[in-house]
Amino acid sequence: MDWAVYLLRCSDGTLYCGVTRDVERRLAEHNGLRAGGAKYTMSRRPVELVAAVPASDRAEALRLELRVKRMRRADKLAFFTRGVPAAETSG
Template structure:
C-alpha cells in the first residue's frame, strides 16, 4: 500500500501538510472527528485536498513532508500547479 504526502487548503486560505496511507479517510478526519483531526485544522474547517503525491514508503513520504513544510507559500502553490 502506498503512502501519500498531502496539502490541505483550510477555510482561512492557509495550508496544512501531512502524511497518510488513506487520503479520503484522513481528509474526512480533518473535517469531522475531533479526536483524529490535527489541532491546526480543527479551527480552520472545512478543509479540502489541495495536492497529493504517492510514495512507496513512510520514510520517503515523511522526508518529502518535511521538505514541503520548509517551502514558502508561493512554492507550495507552484508545486500544486505542476499537476
Template sequence: MSYFVYILECNDGSLYTGITTDITKRLDEHNTKTCGAKYTKSRRPVKLLYDEPSSDRSSASKREYEIKKLTRLKKLELIDNL
C-alpha cells in the first residue's frame, strides 16, 4: 500500500501536515463536518498545497515528522520547489 505525506493550507492561513493512503478522500474528510483532524475542524475549508509519495507507513510517518519540525518559511519553500 502506498502512502502520501501532504500539507494543507487552512482557512486561517496556517499549515497542516499529515499522512494518508488516499489524498482525495482525506481532503474531503478534512473539509466535511463529520471527519478530519481536530486541528482542521475549526479552520475549514482547507486546500491541498503539497503531497509526496512514500513507500510505506513508517517512511511516511518519519517524513511527516521531518516536515512538521520545519519552520513555516521552510515548508513554503518545500511547496514552492515542486
C-alpha cells in the first residue's frame, strides 16, 4: 500500500480522517507517541484506528479523503468498516 486514507475514533467519540503513507507511524503521532499529529487529535487522545483503505497515489488518497469528509458519520463508518463504495454513501 503506497498511500492510505484512514479513519480514527477519538476518545470523545468524534471521528478524524486523514491520508498517509504509513498508518502505524501516523497513529503513533496522533497518540503523542511520536512528534507530529494533528491539533484536532491532540486534545482527544487516545485515538484508535477504525480502518484504512489503500489508494494508488497521493492524488487519489486526497480525493477519497475529501469525499469521506463530506459524508455523514454513519456513512463514514459504513465505508470504512464494510467497504461500502463512497458513491453509494453520498446523498
